Amino acid sequence: xxxxxxxxxxxxxxLALVFLLGPFVVIFVAGFSADETLAFPxxxxxxxxxxxxxxxxxxxxxxxxxxxxxxxxTVAALAFGVPVAYALSRFxxxxxxxxxSVLTLPLIVPGIIxxxxxxxxxxxxxxxxxxWGLLIGHTTLxxxxxxxxxxxxxxxxxxxxxxxxxxxxxxxxxxxFKVVLPNIRGGVAAAAVLAFITSFNQVPVSLFLTGPGVxxxxxxxxxxxxxxxxPSIAALSTLxxxxxxxxxxxxxxxxxxxxYV
Amino acid sequence: MRARVPWWLLLPAxxxxxxxxxxxxxxxxAGAFKVDGVLGLGxxxxxxxxxxxxxxxxxxxxxxxxxxxxxxxxxxPAAMAMVKVPPPWRGLLTALVILPLMVSPIARTYAWIVLxxxxxxxxxxxxxSGVISEPTTLLFTEGAVFLGLLQLMMPLxxxxxxxxxxxxxxxxxxxxQTLGANRWQTFTRVVLPLTQEGLIxxxxxxxxxxxxxxxxxxxxxxPKVLLLETLLYQKVxxxxxxxxxxxxxxxxxxxxIAVNQALKRVAR
Numbered sequence: 001x002x003x004x005x006x007x008x009x010x011x012x013x014x015l016a017l018v019f020l021l022g023p024f025v026v027i028f029v030a031g032f033s034a035d036e037t038l039a040f041p042x043x044x045x046x047x048x049x050x051x052x053x054x055x056x057x058x059x060x061x062x063x064x065x066x067x068x069x070x071x072x073x074t075v076a077a078l079a080f081g082v083p084v085a086y087a088l089s090r091f092x093x094x095x096x097x098x099x100x101s102v103l104t105l106p107l108i109v110p111g112i113i114x115x116x117x118x119x120x121x122x123x124x125x126x127x128x129x130x131x132w133g134l135l136i137g138h139t140t141l142x143x144x145x146x147x148x149x150x151x152x153x154x155x156x157x158x159x160x161x162x163x164x165x166x167x168x169x170x171x172x173x174x175x176x177f178k179v180v181l182p183n184i185r186g187g188v189a190a191a192a193v194l195a196f197i198t199s200f201n202q203v204p205v206s207l208f209l210t211g212p213g214v215x216x217x218x219x220x221x222x223x224x225x226x227x228x229x230x231p232s233i234a235a236l237s238t239l240x241x242x243x244x245x246x247x248x249x250x251x252x253x254x255x256x257x258x259x260y261v
Numbered sequence: 262m263r264a265r266v267p268w269w270l271l272l273p274a275x276x277x278x279x280x281x282x283x284x285x286x287x288x289x290x291a292g293a294f295k296v297d298g299v300l301g302l303g304x305x306x307x308x309x310x311x312x313x314x315x316x317x318x319x320x321x322x323x324x325x326x327x328x329x330x331x332x333x334x335x336x337x338p339a340a341m342a343m344v345k346v347p348p349p350w351r352g353l354l355t356a357l358v359i360l361p362l363m364v365s366p367i368a369r370t371y372a373w374i375v376l377x378x379x380x381x382x383x384x385x386x387x388x389x390s391g392v393i394s395e396p397t398t399l400l401f402t403e404g405a406v407f408l409g410l411l412q413l414m415m416p417l418x419x420x421x422x423x424x425x426x427x428x429x430x431x432x433x434x435x436x437x438q439t440l441g442a443n444r445w446q447t448f449t450r451v452v453l454p455l456t457q458e459g460l461i462x463x464x465x466x467x468x469x470x471x472x473x474x475x476x477x478x479x480x481x482x483x484p485k486v487l488l489l490e491t492l493l494y495q496k497v498x499x500x501x502x503x504x505x506x507x508x509x510x511x512x513x514x515x516x517x518i519a520v521n522q523a524l525k526r527v528a529r
Contacts (some may be wrong), residue, residue, distance in 0.1 A: 006444070012338035019335075020361055020415060022525060023372030025383070030375045039380035071404035080277055082272035082318055090267035106519070112490055113510045116497060140282040143274055164369035169275075172267075201365040202477045205493065218367050222479065225374075233373060237368035244364045250354070 019095040026239060031238030033231040042113040042231070049235035059236065062220035069131075072201040073138035076189065077195050080139070081146030086176065088147070089154040107144045111204030112179060114141070133209040134216070141205055149194060153187020154180075186254075192249045197244065234242070272307065285361040290514070293507035312503050314492070318512060321488045325471035328411045332418040336463070340422035341452070355423075357415045366413060366476045373409050373481055374400060401403045401483045414470045418463035425459020426452075463529045468524075469517045489513055 026040065033042030033049065053059055084103065088096065106114070114137055123133040157180065165175035181188070203218045210219045223234055296303035296472060301417040306316050343354055361369060376382045377399040384396040429452065437447045453460075478488040487495065496502045 006338075006342070009342035011340040012335060013340075013342040013354075016335050016339040016415065016419065017357060019412060021357060023369055023376075023412060024364075026362075026372040026375050027368060029373075037380070038375060038378060040375045040378075040382040040385065080274040084274045087270035093266040099275065102283070103274065104279060106278065108469075109282075109286055110490070110510075110513050110517070112473075112475055112493055113286060113513065114282065115291065116493070116506060116510070117289040118281065119287040120503060121288050122281070134422050136281045140278055144277065147274075190432050197363055201363075201367075203366070204473075204490070207475065209496065218365060218476075221367050221478070225371075226478065233367075233371055237365070237371050240368050245360065248360060248363050 027234055027237045030231055031090055031236075033234065034111035035231060038231050038234065049230065049232045050239070052232055053236055053239070056219050056224075056232070057094045058215070058224070059217065061192075062215045062217045066200055066217040069134055069138055069194045072135055073142055073199050074192050074195040076135070077142035077190060078150075081143045082150050082188065083193070085154055087146050087148035089151055090159055103145050106141050106259070110140065112207060115208040123209065130209055130211050130214050134206060135215070137205045137209055138199045138202060141197060141202065143159040145195050145198060145210060146191045149191035150184065150187050153184040153190075156198050157183050161226070177183045189254070190251060194248065197247070212259060262434030284365055289507055292504060292509055293511045296431075296504075304504045304508050308505055313487075317487045317489060317492050320403065321472055321487070322516070323467050324407050324410065324488065327416075328407060328414060328471050329468045331411060332415045332467050333422075333460060333464060335423050336415065336418045337448075337460075340426050343419075343423055344426045358419050358423075359378040361412075364414050366474075367480070369413060370409050370477050370480045373405060373412075377405050377408075377481075400481065401460055401485045403482070403486050406478050406486055406488070409481045410471045410474060413474065413477055414467040417466040417470060421459045422456065423459075423468065425456035425462075457528055461524045464522055465524050468520050472517055475515060489516075 029044060030038065030040055031037070031049070032045050033045065034044040035042050036048035084099075088100065112142045118137050122136075123130060124127060161183070162172075162175040162180050165179045166172060170178065201218060201223070202216070206216050206219055210216060215223070221233055221236060293304050294300055294302070338441075342349070346354060354495055374381070378384070379396045379398075381399070383399055387393045388396060433455065434447060437451045442450065472488075473490065474488075475490040475494070477495070478491045480484070480493060482488060484491075484495070489509055491511060493506050493513075496506040496509065
């Protein structure tokens, strides 16, 4: 164990990677199956089930819902979270730690509890549309992410540059939008991508907040799996994996998102 | 650092989380302790009087504990190898460990359905090699749920251990060996004590992640192998039993917080 890597440790690393990434290979192979039902290895290959995906109305509708909920709750979480991150990094005040703890609660409390609580005590109690519950539930879940990532970005920015702007005659608000925000736009964008992915993949919070007519893509996929045993979910999963790889690689190149995970 | 914080920066987020998160969740949890409007533990005794429920709770703890243990045993050597990989490859490896965390858990869990299903890879292999004559049930077993959860949560252990090992000074290991420690002694007496914080963080993340996962037990365990989360869903959507669901919610929270605190104490 001097400077070299011990052979058994290396074996374990390879094993761990095979275990972590093997399932993706399986999904890719199964996604291009042309068989009637799911079998592995497939007997024939083709784009049959990828094409089929685009004919299923439930997938299309829920995909649009997922995009809208993801975009809406990401924007809302940034609007709520960026001011908090700014206040936490630029001011010293009593109760700072308490505020930090309260705002990390949504990461700790299981999503299924949040979903049920919102359904039972808001949507049903006040006869609100389910979509509201979905948007609110996702937004509260995403606020901790935006606060954390934007805070990390602000920590790398000297706080005297906004003071300098104020000294030169800008208001605090102008200083924020003209000096601070342009300097942390990488962090804000990384927060947005991370938040969007989190919302887009989210199941437990959405579980009770979807109903007939309103459903997100992951919920629709789970419902489809209960009744059908064809390779279409493998095809859809393949597309989702590729979509995520492209998105993550793109943001990693631009912003280095791995710093914030 | 200025002393007076403009509260309007904090207020919107605090109101949002307070009104739409803290209050509803507290109200739901409070429901578990109220029987016909009176404080009491009736819902808890009723819940645990059903043998199935205690069984589900125990199964959840067992699978989560085992997944935490196995991920630690696998990830320690793997992470030790990873921190020694030279830079260009190192970045690629990190990306490969992080990437699964970004991908939809449904996509990740579905691979196990493909592998373990009746016409899946495992059955094809077993029947083809003559180990068994007919395809057997591998899906909807505790083993399937365990594998799925392990695969889902392992990156968290891996990343925690890698960041702990990165901070381990290389000369400490050299010193231990110069002083005559063998590999095992170096690990248990030097590496483990100096990186236990990473192990605790990783362990907490994996255990909590397993206890609170919904997709994996739903897809790989089904109604046959229920865990707390899938039982909660069933209580609401099949039985319409909100008090039982609140009891499970309390159990989920208490369990995750208790394990969190216990592991923190071990680290001290």
